[in-house]
Amino acid sequence: xxxxxxxxFVSDVHLGxxxxxxxxxxxxxxxxxxxxADAEGVFLLGDIFxxxxxxxxxxxxxxxxxxxxxxxxxxxxEVWFFRGNHDWWVSDYFEQELGVHIAREPYRVMDLxxxxxxxxxxxxxxxxxAKSKLIFYVFRNRACIALLKCLHPRWVFSLARxxxxxxRRRHTAPPQFDIPKSGIYxxxxxxxxxxxxxxxxxxxxxxxxxVKVESGGELHLLGVWSxxxxxxxx
Numbered sequence: 070x071x072x073x074x075x076x077x078f079v080s081d082v083h084l085g086x087x088x089x090x091x092x093x094x095x096x097x098x099x100x101x102x103x104x105x106a107d108a109e110g111v112f113l114l115g116d117i118f119x120x121x122x123x124x125x126x127x128x129x130x131x132x133x134x135x136x137x138x139x140x141x142x143x144x145x146x147e148v149w150f151f152r153g154n155h156d157w158w159v160s161d162y163f164e165q166e167l168g169v170h171i172a173r174e175p176y177r178v179m180d181l182x183x184x185x186x187x188x189x190x191x192x193x194x195x196x197x198x199a200k201s202k203l204i205f206y207v208f209r210n211r212a213c214i215a216l217l218k219c220l221h222p223r224w225v226f227s228l229a230r231x232x233x234x235x236x237r238r239r240h241t242a243p244p245q246f247d248i249p250k251s252g253i254y255x256x257x258x259x260x261x262x263x264x265x266x267x268x269x270x271x272x273x274x275x276x277x278x279x280v281k282v283e284s285g286g287e288l289h290l291l292g293v294w295s296x297x298x299x300x301x302x303x
Contacts (some may be wrong), residue, residue: 081291178264182303
């Protein structure tokens with residue numbers, strides 16, 4: 070059972086990959102339903118789905134349990150969905166059908182329980198690699214997204230799974246990921262010089278850890294979610 074009356078942060082569940090019998094999807098749906106009604110808020114910080122694109126008439130059959138659980142959860146507490154590099158193509162389905170708020174900016178600062186919290190997925194923050202920046206631009210360009218939606222969903226999902234598998238083989242985080250030397254830490258340090266922030270919470274790197282930020286506050290990175298204990302609770 071989740072803790073009562075708190076804020077919950079989850080990222081990188083990557084539903085739809087490496088789960089042929091749906092065990093992880095069922096576990097995540099059950100976890101969402103276990104969050105108490107008096108929870109102050111739930112923040113899904115990107116890559117909840119290994120791939121998602123909003124179509125007008127198509128919803129992936131493998132995510133029905135989680136979508137139902139999200140709708141129930143949004144009916145009793147505030148739920149925010151931050152788009153990650155795998156599920157950036159969320160547009161209005163979550164808001165209109167599920168009642169989930171969509172954060173469309175790369176990060177957002179909120180006052181949670183008297184603390185200033187800066188949160189997001191984190192993939193584009195502190196990024197200095199030109200190739201990655203080009204990929205971000207192409208994948209998030211409105212014209213490219215419109216062209217993508219012209220293709221049959223079966224082709225799009227097949228292409229997405231192939232790209233995801235390729236990316237996962239080539240871009241896993243190193244075993245000794247040094248948070249203070251990372252781009253996301255540098256973003257937090259620079260941001261903190263001009264803004265009053267108590268806590269930074271980001272996903273993306275598949276590494277769980279937390280460090281003090283020199284300019285103030287603490288940076289908390291979420292790891293991959295596979296069980297309730299992988300949730301960060303504030």
